[in-house]
Amino acid sequence: MPSTSTRHVIAVVVLVPVLAALALWAFAWPAARTAPRDLPLGIAGPPAAIAQVERQLERHEGAFEIHRYADEAAARDAIEDRSVYGAVVVTPEGPELLTASAAGPAVAQFLQQAVAQQASAGGIQVRTVDVVPAPASDPRGAALNASVLPLALAGIAAGAVVTRLGLRGVRAVTALLGASALVGVVAAGIADSWLGVLTGDWWAEAAVLGLSALAVSGTVAGLAALAGTAGMGIAAAVVMLLGNPFSGAPSAPRMLPEPAGAIGQWLPPGAGTTLLRSVAYFDGAAATGPALTLTWWAALGLCAVLLGGSLRARKESGAPAADARGLATVG
Template sequence: MPSSTPDGGPEENPAASAHTDKTTRSSWIRLVTVLIGLTAVVGGMLLAFALPSIHGGPHEMKLGLAGPQPAVDAVAGNLAPDEWTVVRFETPEALAAGIQKREATGGLAFTAEAVDVYTAAAAGAPGAAAVTALGTVVAQQQQLPVRTHDVVPFPADDPRGAGLTAAALPMVFGGLVPAIALTQLFPGRNRLLLRVVGVVAFAVIAGAALTAILQFGTGSLAGNYWLTAEGLALGMAALALTVLGLEAVLGPIGIGVGAVLMMFIGNPLSALGTGSNWLPDGWSTFGQLLPPGATGSLLRANAFFGGIGSGYPSMVLACWVVFGLVLAGIAALREPDPAPVVDDPE
């Protein structure tokens, strides 16, 4: 019979009360920890998106110079070495050809009549604007007019390259969404191969579709359609397979790790709208080692420069594809979880 207090009410159990207090304290500690963690994540997201823009500017950007030796030496001597890397050309024609071959991002050619500014807007509009501003200052100092030449422009239908910049998020989502969706639709280790085949097939189809939209729909891309579509498919496959592999090894937390890595770090450091030389060296290097940055560089190289400069980002993306497949292979080779034992009733 339960004990009671003098007033007739049930007597409080000290052990149960202590257990309740302990559980309540644990819940509050967990809540505070989650709130601090979420705040750190939001703050990190702000830094990841804001700092590259705040500190954006020329960083070891290759500047071609052509013309009389004294004029070239005078300009080269006044450039900040951490902002510009000088590449010398014999003639203005050689300078223009060098920009098309990505030997320089832009350049200046000096003649007795004018200062000719050569840019490649498709390599990054901010970089082209910085070269133009530099040429304008030099021309004012020499009291000469400025003549501008956009050697590799964006297509006439999208002269500011808005479509290329807007492609960043669809590329990242194109890697995250299929990996998450197929994991939910086809769960389990025995369906891992099905998920891998699914994300690769999606990457091929989506790469072709997005390239068609950007090239034929909005007129934002130029160049060989199939080459560009192949590069975009490789990038989306690298994203999706990495997230899929992380989920297969780590479980649901793997999707979170992949999302943070690709969207909240890789996307702002991809430099798709500016070109990698517009970011500080450390961020630029790290960003180009992640799938969003490598995909953006490969897309730019294939769509505007005939594949020149596509080797490094292709190698980076291939490594991420292999990494994702290795993770999936590790998960597939794990021993299956033992089935629960059910006692037969006698």
């Protein structure tokens, strides 16, 4: 029978390639399959004209989810409310494409290419108007995309440190809340005040960044309180191997292969990215869903921390009592 050290070597040799393959799949698969899937797109103008536009867009099978609007003003409102990612407006001067690069520069670029391709086939020039532009300091959304991983790591680190320090119950919850609040303030200071890549209300952005960190740290510490080191590892793995690559930060959730796009929005990194876009660029439009998702993760995680601390305290208090009864019986 192999010795313990031999079994450990075999476990490492097998486990590391498996983890590498899993990580490669999680990050490379969505990137390699990025394409629009039922991407909400508006059309507006005279009924006969937009019917023709709709038929042309339907050639991109499964790419768009078409929404009709009465006029350009209604289409602009829909973009600003985050109901659609863009809109094609038929005007007397010719077709016009409305985009919102703040909702995802990759999506805006794809819409320009798709609509221009259709129009060029008929010899028509399309004018593009960026209704909600990305900030000039981050036109490609690179900084927003880069912020997903550090926030996830900050949340994992906070949950792990609280666990390793042996903090329980109310003390653990207080530490998690304080650390997350500080993360939010520091991150908003860097992204908004210094880099200028976020352009919304400063305190609202700090709250979103802090809540994103708390959703992760609470989950890590909560599962650790209930299941020990294994729970902490599972929570960290889900956030890193699913939450980050499925967040849709580089493009948009509707640009990811299913079910990655849907899964990502139910996990803290994806919900946090969507909420941050809404608060930073769209005055909080469509913020309710992702805000509730983050709140549920944070609340359940903190409840798990309190429950795990209570169960452990009861177990430890019961052990001395049992020992005392045993000594009394012997005496």
